Amino acid sequence: MAAPDGIVLEGVSKTFRGRGKVVEALRDVSLACPSGSFTAIIGPSGCGKSTVMRIALGLETADSGSVRIAGEAPMEAARAGITGVAFQDAALLPWRSVRRNVEVPLEVLRRRPSDHAAEVAAMIGLVGLGGFENSLPGELSGGMRQRVAIARALVTHPQVLFMDEPFGALDQILRRQMNVELQRIWAETGSTALLVTxxxxxxxxxxxxxxxxxxxxxxxxxxxxVPFERPRRPPLFSDPAFHRVCDHIAEVLHGG
Amino acid sequence: MAADRGSGWRGLRVAILILALWEVAGRFDLVAGGALPSVGEILVRLWQDRADYPLHVWATLYASAAGFVLGNLAGVAAGVVFALSTTALRIFRGVNIAIFALPPIAIAPILVLTLPGMAPRVALAALGVYFVTMTATVVGISQADSRAADLVRAYGGSRRDVLRLVEFRGALPVILAGLRIAAPNAVLGAILAEFGGGGRWGLGTYLLGSLGRGEPDRLWGIGVIATLIAGLSYAAFALLSRRFLGSARAVTLNTAVPAAQPDRGPLARRIVMSLATVALPFFLWWVFIKATGVPDLIAKTPAAVVDYLFFSPAAGAAQERLWAAMAQTLPITFLGMVAGLSFAFILAILSRLAPRAIEAFMPVALVTQTMPLVALTPLLVLILGRGTSLTLWVTISVTFFPAFVTLAQGIALVPRSAEELPRVYGASRWTEMRMVTIPASLPYLFAATRLTVPRALLGVMIAEWLATGRGLGNLLNQSRGYLDYAMIWTVAAVSVGLAVLFYQAVVMVERRVLGRLGMTTAE
Structure with a gap:
C-alpha cells in the first residue's frame, strides 16, 4: 500500500454518455503511487489515461471507486495547494506575461503573488527562462511555452505533480532535452509525479x-x-538494457 | 498588407466613380424628376441648414450614447449569467428571441406612451445594443480556452475564478467586435424612437418634419448625417478592436440566438422549462407596466390585449382591422425578403467567379449596413413615390446587403481544395458550383435568412408608417393619432409575435435541412 501522501486510485470506473453513444472510459482501474515516486501511464489513444488524470485532479468524478491524493479527496487536495498540473498544450493565457502566467495558481489559491516573488523568479530560472519574465506567450517558441507550463506547475511546491503529455507538442530533440530537465527538477522538488504519455x-x-x-x-x-539508477543521463537512451525494457512495454501495449 | 492596400485603393476608386455618377445624375435631374439631388446640392443645403443641425444631432447622439452604455452593461451582465447558467439561458430564450426579432418601430409608440422624456429613445437604443453584446459575451465566454479553464479548476478554482482569470478576458475581443455592430444599432434605435413622438429635437424628428415639405436636398442631408454618425461609430469600434485583435476582419451580426445543450432532465422538468420560456416575455411585459405605474387606460397588459382582441364589444372591428393590415403587410414582407435573399445568394455565388469585382463592392456593402434604415426610406420615397413598389424596394434593399455580406463571407470560407477537387477531374465551373459551392454556402444562406427576418418586417413597417399608408405600420401610426391605446399595444404585440414566429420557422427548417446534410449552423 502507498504512503498516505502519494496517489491512490481504487476500483475506479467511469462511463461517458452522449449523443446516443455510451463509452466505457475506465473499468475498475486501481493505481498506487508511493510518496516521492515517479509513475508513467502509457497506452493507445482513447484508453482513458487522460481520464485517470482528470479524475485524480477532480476535473471529472468517478462513477465508482475511491480516489485519494495525499490522503485527501481530489478537490480538497487541489484547494489545499497540494497538487500541481501541466497539460499537453501549455494552456497559457495569451494576454499575461511569463511571470503573470506562472502566478496563476497562486492567484487561484488566494496567495498573494507579491509574497512569492522569489519563488516565481526561481521557478522561471529553474526552467531556463530567466530574462523572459515579461515576454508574452506569443513571443516564445513552443518549447519555451511548455517550460513556462512546467514552471507554473511547480510554483506552488506541489507534493503531487500531474503531467498530461507535457511534451506532446515538441519535436523529438527538444523532447529529450526536456526529459532530462524534468528529471532534474523533479529530483530537486521531491514530489510524487504522475506522467501521462x-x-x-x-x-x-x-x-x-x-x-x-x-x-x-x-x-x-x-x-x-524500471530499475535504472538515478540520476539517469542521456546516454541511457542508447543503452541495450533500456531498449529491452522499451521492447517489453511495446509488446504489452500491442497485446503481446 | 500589400493586398489590403490594393483593395483599399480599389474601394476608393469605386467610391469616387459612384460619387461622380451621382453628381452627374443629380445635376441633370436624371432620376425621378430631380428626386436625387447632386452631391454638391446636398452639401450646399447642409451648409444653409447648419444652424438646425447641432441640437438635432446632439439629441440623437445623447440618446444613442446613453442607450449604448446601458444596453452594453445589460448585455454583458446577461451574457455572463447565461454563460454560467444553462437554466437561465433556457428560460430567457424566449425573451432573447423576442428582443432579437422585434421590429423596433413596433414598440417605439409603446415606449413613448409609458416612459418619460428621453427615456424611450434611450430604451430603444439600448434594446438594439443588448442582443449583439449579449450574444458576443456568451459566444466569447464559451469559446474560451478549455485547457486554461481546466488549469484553474485543477487548483481548486471556483466557477468565478475561471470567469475572472480566463473566460471574461478571453471574451473581450469578441465583445469588442460585437460593439461595432451594436453602435450603429443604437443610433437606429434612437432615431426610430423619435418617430414614435415626443421631443422637439433629434434627427428622426427633423426627418419627419421635413418629409412633407418635398425638399429632396434637405432629406438627403439628414440621411447623410445620420449615416455618418452610424458609420463613424462603427469605424471607431472597428479601429479599437483592430488594435485589440490585430485583425481587420469584417464582422456581421451573429444571428443565432444562443441556445443551451438540449435538456436531458425528466420530462416534467422539461415541460415546466418550456412553459417558463414562453411565459417569461409576457410576464416581463406585465412587470414593465406595473413598474412604470402608467394608468390602465394607456398601458395594456397581455390580458388586456387579449380582452380587447377577443372579448370586448369592439373585438370584431379590431380583429377586422388587424387582419386587413396583416394581409397587406405579410405578403410584401415575404416577397421582398425572398427577392432580396435570392438576389444576394445569386450574386454571392457568382462572386466566386469574379472575386475581384466583389472585393471592390464589399466596402460599399459594408457602408450600407451601417446606414440607418430610417434615413434610407424617405430617400426611396422621393425616388419611387408612395406606392407598393416603394415597400418592396425598401424591403429588398434592407435584406439584400446584410444577406450578401453574410453569404459572401461564408462562401469565402469554403476551402479552395474542396472546390479544386471536382476541377481536377475535369468538372465544369457549373458542376463545381453545384457540387461544392452551393451546398457549402447553405448554412450561410440560413444565417442570412435569420438575420433578414426582423429587418424585412422593420423595413416594410417603416415604409408603411412613413409613406404608403397601408398595413401594420400604418395601423400603428393611425392608432397613435386616434389615441387608440389598445390597438397600439395589440399591433406591437402582434408584430413582435409574427417576427418571432418567422424566426422560429426559419430555425426549424434550418435544423431539419442542415441536420439531414450533416452540417452545422453557421454563426
Whole structure:
C-alpha cells in the first residue's frame, strides 16, 4: 500500500454518455503511487489515461471507486495547494506575461503573488527562462511555452505533480532535452509525479514504474518496474538494457 | 498588407466613380424628376441648414450614447449569467428571441406612451445594443480556452475564478467586435424612437418634419448625417478592436440566438422549462407596466390585449382591422425578403467567379449596413413615390446587403481544395458550383435568412408608417393619432409575435435541412 501522501486510485470506473453513444472510459482501474515516486501511464489513444488524470485532479468524478491524493479527496487536495498540473498544450493565457502566467495558481489559491516573488523568479530560472519574465506567450517558441507550463506547475511546491503529455507538442530533440530537465527538477522538488504519455522511451527514461493501459474499456493491463539508477543521463537512451525494457512495454501495449 | 492596400485603393476608386455618377445624375435631374439631388446640392443645403443641425444631432447622439452604455452593461451582465447558467439561458430564450426579432418601430409608440422624456429613445437604443453584446459575451465566454479553464479548476478554482482569470478576458475581443455592430444599432434605435413622438429635437424628428415639405436636398442631408454618425461609430469600434485583435476582419451580426445543450432532465422538468420560456416575455411585459405605474387606460397588459382582441364589444372591428393590415403587410414582407435573399445568394455565388469585382463592392456593402434604415426610406420615397413598389424596394434593399455580406463571407470560407477537387477531374465551373459551392454556402444562406427576418418586417413597417399608408405600420401610426391605446399595444404585440414566429420557422427548417446534410449552423 502507498504512503498516505502519494496517489491512490481504487476500483475506479467511469462511463461517458452522449449523443446516443455510451463509452466505457475506465473499468475498475486501481493505481498506487508511493510518496516521492515517479509513475508513467502509457497506452493507445482513447484508453482513458487522460481520464485517470482528470479524475485524480477532480476535473471529472468517478462513477465508482475511491480516489485519494495525499490522503485527501481530489478537490480538497487541489484547494489545499497540494497538487500541481501541466497539460499537453501549455494552456497559457495569451494576454499575461511569463511571470503573470506562472502566478496563476497562486492567484487561484488566494496567495498573494507579491509574497512569492522569489519563488516565481526561481521557478522561471529553474526552467531556463530567466530574462523572459515579461515576454508574452506569443513571443516564445513552443518549447519555451511548455517550460513556462512546467514552471507554473511547480510554483506552488506541489507534493503531487500531474503531467498530461507535457511534451506532446515538441519535436523529438527538444523532447529529450526536456526529459532530462524534468528529471532534474523533479529530483530537486521531491514530489510524487504522475506522467501521462505516448512516448515509450520518455516513460522509461523518467519513471520508476510504467503503467500500461488498453482501450475499450480503458483498463490497466500491466505495471512494469524500471530499475535504472538515478540520476539517469542521456546516454541511457542508447543503452541495450533500456531498449529491452522499451521492447517489453511495446509488446504489452500491442497485446503481446 | 500589400493586398489590403490594393483593395483599399480599389474601394476608393469605386467610391469616387459612384460619387461622380451621382453628381452627374443629380445635376441633370436624371432620376425621378430631380428626386436625387447632386452631391454638391446636398452639401450646399447642409451648409444653409447648419444652424438646425447641432441640437438635432446632439439629441440623437445623447440618446444613442446613453442607450449604448446601458444596453452594453445589460448585455454583458446577461451574457455572463447565461454563460454560467444553462437554466437561465433556457428560460430567457424566449425573451432573447423576442428582443432579437422585434421590429423596433413596433414598440417605439409603446415606449413613448409609458416612459418619460428621453427615456424611450434611450430604451430603444439600448434594446438594439443588448442582443449583439449579449450574444458576443456568451459566444466569447464559451469559446474560451478549455485547457486554461481546466488549469484553474485543477487548483481548486471556483466557477468565478475561471470567469475572472480566463473566460471574461478571453471574451473581450469578441465583445469588442460585437460593439461595432451594436453602435450603429443604437443610433437606429434612437432615431426610430423619435418617430414614435415626443421631443422637439433629434434627427428622426427633423426627418419627419421635413418629409412633407418635398425638399429632396434637405432629406438627403439628414440621411447623410445620420449615416455618418452610424458609420463613424462603427469605424471607431472597428479601429479599437483592430488594435485589440490585430485583425481587420469584417464582422456581421451573429444571428443565432444562443441556445443551451438540449435538456436531458425528466420530462416534467422539461415541460415546466418550456412553459417558463414562453411565459417569461409576457410576464416581463406585465412587470414593465406595473413598474412604470402608467394608468390602465394607456398601458395594456397581455390580458388586456387579449380582452380587447377577443372579448370586448369592439373585438370584431379590431380583429377586422388587424387582419386587413396583416394581409397587406405579410405578403410584401415575404416577397421582398425572398427577392432580396435570392438576389444576394445569386450574386454571392457568382462572386466566386469574379472575386475581384466583389472585393471592390464589399466596402460599399459594408457602408450600407451601417446606414440607418430610417434615413434610407424617405430617400426611396422621393425616388419611387408612395406606392407598393416603394415597400418592396425598401424591403429588398434592407435584406439584400446584410444577406450578401453574410453569404459572401461564408462562401469565402469554403476551402479552395474542396472546390479544386471536382476541377481536377475535369468538372465544369457549373458542376463545381453545384457540387461544392452551393451546398457549402447553405448554412450561410440560413444565417442570412435569420438575420433578414426582423429587418424585412422593420423595413416594410417603416415604409408603411412613413409613406404608403397601408398595413401594420400604418395601423400603428393611425392608432397613435386616434389615441387608440389598445390597438397600439395589440399591433406591437402582434408584430413582435409574427417576427418571432418567422424566426422560429426559419430555425426549424434550418435544423431539419442542415441536420439531414450533416452540417452545422453557421454563426
Amino acid at each position: 505516448h512516448g515509450i522511451d520518455e516513460a522509461v527514461f523518467l519513471a520508476d514504474r510504467v503503467v500500461v493501459m488498453h482501450a475499450a474499456p480503458g483498463r490497466v493491463v500491466e505495471v512494469i518496474d
